[in-house]
Amino acid sequence: MKCVKCKGDAVINIRRANAAFCKEHFNEYFTEQTLKAIKHFRMFRKTDKIMVCVSGGKDSLVLWHVLHKLGCDVTGMYIDLGINGYSDRSKDKVNSFAERFGLKTIIVDLREKGHPIPFVARKAKREDCAVCGTIKRYYFNKTAYDGGFDVVATGHNLDDEASRLLANIMHWDDEYMNNTYPVLPAGGKMLKKKVKPLVRLTERETAAFAILNGIDYVMEECPMSKGATSLVFKDALSTIEENMPGSEIFFYTKFLERVKDIDRSKTDSDEMKICQTCGMESFMDKCTFCRLVEKVK
């Protein structure tokens, strides 16, 4: 197969774009698609201070890399979930990546804070992933606020977003559907804007970018993700995409066009209170996070 740009040997073919690229032109395509999303959805300006949530997986490391190469002021924020083995290995990947490219990082260690995920889940008698969601969201918001960041970026890709949309449509979950958008505005006085610059790229493309550019990511999955229902929707979508290339991005972008005018600034700052325990904004006198970790003290 030949590169559609230079006729050199291709390293990857992208069926939905009817294209194949050599390494150089794939990198160019990848960066263009990222920039296209950033501009189209007005994600941030050149001068904004960006916090990227990194897990050590391919998508977040690739996003960090691309934003850094674009000359953005970007800091990687990693949460050590306290999951034995997996957390240690993923943290190593984040640290060695940051060191290699001389990047700024913030590490929040849940073991140090006294609430590693498996421990909190056991004590609170709740699912690991539910607990993880609450704790991660809290620290993303808090770290972004404390650090004076303008925007929080995550590595969600086209497959993540389209499969989540499919799941939400299957459940007719209007609230989630309304929040399926690559940009969520800042809310209240403390919540920062959230953006997903990789929504025009598939997991296969982010993995290829990582491999081609020597980005060493953690290939193993979080052990708690076994049997995640999101995989069922991803599998269904990839079967459709395999037979009808281009269906997935069509499905996703047409949805975005339909919902583009919805007002997503849900937290009217007047109705927000301040958590009496931690000082972060909350709908109640004590925030969800503080109520959760209190149970395990």
Place this chain on the structure above:
Amino acid sequence: MVKVEFTDGKVEEMSPAPVKDILRKLNLKESTTLVTRDGELLTHDIYVYDGQSIKIINVVSGG
């Protein structure tokens, strides 16, 4: 034979063939995998010869 290694460490032996056919025999989709030989990405038309080894990377993550 061609040595096929998977992300989880499993190894299989297969007959020489283009990447596309190898994936099809393994029941894997093009859109969820990447294939490398000596660390280099291969497009699906590339023929893998007897004695060579390839790695199949599953790109789907559960998060």
